[in-house]
Amino acid sequence: VMVWLRRCTHYLFIVVVAVNSTLLTINAGDYIFYTDWAWTSYVIFSISQTLMLVVGATYYLTFTGVPGTTTYYCLIMTVYTWVAKGAWFALGYPYDFIVTPVWLPSGMLLDLVYWATKKNKHSLILFGGVLVGMSLPLFNMVNLITVADPLETAFKYPRPTLPPYMTPIEPQVGKFYNSPVALGAGAGAVLSVTMAALGCKLNTWTYRWMAA
Secondary structure, three states: OOHHHHHHHHHHHHHHHHHHHHHHHHHHHHHHHHHHHHHHHHHHHHHHHHHHHHHHHHHHHHHHOOOOOOOOOHHHHHHHHHHHHHHHHHHOOOOOOOOOOOOOHHHHHHHHHHOOOOOOHHHHHHHHHHHHHHHHHHHHHHHHHHOOOOOHHHHOOOOOOOOHHHHOOOOOOOOOOOHHHHHHHHHHHHHHHHHHHHHHHHHHHHHOOOHH
């Protein structure tokens, strides 16, 4: 049994990360409700999705060693999200509420780096991490633009579980930053390198544990 469990560790980790990425995405969709904090939440959720994508995708990619694995991983995340968003029907939301596959282009960039550098892990960590960190906030903004007007959606589909202090309100003058995409991309580019390195290291650790 232990041998079987150890051999399945890789796949278990992949499923856990993919599911958590999906949950992050669903929660990230809520930031358009909190219009007053929209840009702040946008930056935070963009970074969180970037880091979750990088660590899981790098782990999976270095495990298989096959360029294209990251794109496949991002596709899994996208499909998980589409299926999970079906639950919004129960709350009366429109189904087009945050379903844009924002990870796929970033995943393709990570695969491209791995392929172009002839499977060099250090290049994958540095160049791949930076590219994903810089690109995902940009694609996430495209995601935001494709969504219906946040105030209209919030008032048309009120959430019964939303506490009073989170009731959607008109946006205020102040913003978190002049360019949330630039801030998210800058922070994501730095942090993603660390998470890419962690993904590679997790792969090494898991192999050592399996061999024990």
